Amino acid sequence: MLTRPSPDGGATETALTRLAQMLGPRVSRAAGVLADHGRSEAYHAASPPDLVVFPETTEEMRGIVTICRDLRLPIIPFGAGTSLEGNASAPHGGVCIDMSRMDKVLATSPEDMDVRVQPGITRKQLNAQLRDTGLFFPIDPGADASIGGMASTRASGTMAVRYGTMKDNVLGLEAVLADGRVIRTARRARKSAAGYDMTRLLVGAEGTLGVITEVTLKLHPQPEAISSAVCAFPDLKSVVGTAIAVIQSGVPVARIELLDAVMMRGMNLHAKLGLPEAPHLFFEFHGSKGSVAEQAETAQALAGEFGGQDFAWATAPEERSRLWQARDNTLYAGLALRPGARALVTDVCVPISRLAECLVATAADIAESGLVAPVVGHVGDGNFHLLVLHDPASVEEVARVKAFNERLVRRAIALDGTCTGEHGIGLGKIDFLELELGETVDAMRLVKQALDPLGIMNPGKIFRSSAQMGGAR
Template sequence: MTAHMRIEKAMACLTQIVGERATRVPGILDGHGRSEAYHAARPPDVVVFPESTAEVKAIVGLCRDLRMPIVPFGAGTSLEGNAASLEGGVCLDISRMNTVLAVNGEDMDVRVQPGITRKQLNAHLRDTGLFFPIDPGADASIGGMASTRASGTMAVRYGTMKDNVLSLEVVLADGRVIRTARRARKSAAGYDLTRLFVGAEGTLGVITEVTLKLHPQPEAISSAVCAFPDLKAAVDTAISVIQSGVPVARIELLDAVMMRGMNLHAKLGLPELPHLFFEFHGSKAYVAEQAETAQALAGENGGLGFEWASTPEERSRLWQARDNTLYAGLALRPGAKAMITDVCVPISRLAECLVETAKDIAETGLICPVVGHVGDGNFHLLVLMDPEKPEELPRAKAFNERLVDRALSLEGTCTGEHGIGFGKIEFLEKELGEAVDVMRAVKLALDPLGIMNPGKIFKAPGQEGGHP
């Protein structure tokens, strides 16, 4: 069967399963080949919008029979080509699977379909006194966040997706539907399949339900920003706050270049110096105590005074500006695209990594605003490139490789939260060596035909090179 015949047969069968929710409209195909990544678009052959686990199971069975790739797609906010259709095939858009299936208030957990976004979930939970804290910035889908092991600004207090997913329902490549765990908060029952699929980027199966931990909405929330004379003073303050045991909910670093972009984009009017953004959760007395300690530590490192966001509207404006740092960075170079880096190091090595990186930026002449979840040692650079100047891409890639090598030399990782996709395959090999062969063995056992999001995380046996 030729590739064209296989696509036509798939489309005919998919129409029988989901009706008009299977499409080959060029604009829809193109939109599902793109993301926030700098990589070129890689569209699928067909996009299908399932609405139930039963439909996903039927679609997976069809793709297995036709030997067609399956690429799960959430909100399209990934940054390493995680949902690019490198070999065409069927893009499984789960955005219509966006129902809250059960809220268990007494147990503080919730069961949802994977297409619901984090903001939709928290809107549903607003009157329960509970919330879901993982905030990667973008309004990503819960399934996509689980698949990439996402984290974000509040990970320093509440952990990452791996800490907040209790159980998954997954459709495997052979069509079986499994549940990886029950709702109990702990279990020693066999292999930890939940954490196997959290971070697997759709390469082992399609997530169709997610059970999440919830947390009490804090009685009081207080946010503040503090400017510093230089990057090292800001980083030293963040390290002191964490090592002193101050349970901040968020502590975010923005360098002077990023502050310039934020002023351009969000009109914050803050000094164009390195800043820390803080948020404190708890009772009113507890929040005041935390804030006082953090403010004192900032003063010891040359902090130029806390500026408080005292009303909900001011806090929302502040953190919305932080969430939009991609667009703030792009405001520094209109028309540019951004390669977004994602290293993470032990917090004791963070200052060393950032100071050396700042020197590298100065020597290469790149525009690279910095933003980081410095409470857990994770930071990002937006390496701004002009798409009309193709010679800039090799410079950006070489800089990113030096950054990753620097992080690995400091016992860190090439990705704190974005995943591997196809953009960091070589870096994963550097980081974990023969452990990647163990991952390949798991992949082969669960997906012997190689139809689940092929070309991601590692190269298939016999694959030459990476992907552009």
């Protein structure tokens, strides 16, 4: 396994000189800049890079990759810094490529309902620029993440139950490979049977196979009407039973989110919602005025069959915004339960038929472990998250939290689930990937070796690096 190189090695100094010649002041080794690019929302220790660069074009990106290849320096793409498994940290040093200046909409085709963008644009920036087209991009992971980062981690979020995940909404990519070649993975056609699906190989690769420089996205019509609702339930089984019934009844629900009683307590503290501190479902319905009303009425009736109470509607834009803003801020709501604590934010995903079993067993594990760990989940597709609160200075508590996380992941895999529904592998779930997929991981390593034989592309993520990067440091 690679060891972190010395940040003052010869290769870093040579890279600084060559990158400054190309980018001028858009290369930095200032301590504050390095620190900002070594941390994220992840619970892992901060790992700053040796240099940070701010490219604006694909050609500049190609030049950066070429310099790093020549000097055997690690390359770490960086979006909005919202990743949760150390996906953009720099445990081996190297050059962090900050995408924030590559934030342009390059081409919009309303007739074809697609858009081509640079990777640094965030989802909120993109939707603001799409507002007048009657179209929108629906993938919402909660944070205002960059499109390139969302593609790299195969993100999804609250609306995946209706609109799919990033793998379903990325039509094609432009990327710079480790040898400096620029490739396009697809044309704009909505389907293709032409060779390997390179788009989906790079979506979810976490920057380990290449650096994304453009993304072509599928867009969707803005709904004529939107309605939201909340409903309290007596227990987690009732919540999951309602979600399954809603989906099996064919209700095209746009969002159906689970929040347990502990999370509701945190949301009441943080957002002053004033809702019962019991398990809840948050719903959102998209469509025509008539269809939205019909969907909500069906969901309300089904919720009632499972003991749902206080089914409350939110149709005014400001009411809906307050509700979903509170949902998006569950990290801060969870932290309100234990001021001064940090959260290990983890996720798993299981077949929806096994979700209640997994949740009930997990709740019992939380209680037995003496932990505070609010739950929020995309119940419509079997994915849920936990914010496991702890004191990072307590060795005993950190060990207890990590042991709980391992039991959670093993439980999900035993139920034919996955160790991560949408956070990615990064640094944190390397061992769990092997437990989940076995020898398939060896096939992944062969792909990595073929496209990145020097091991410079975001090393140490997804699986442990075996390539040794030489060169003067």
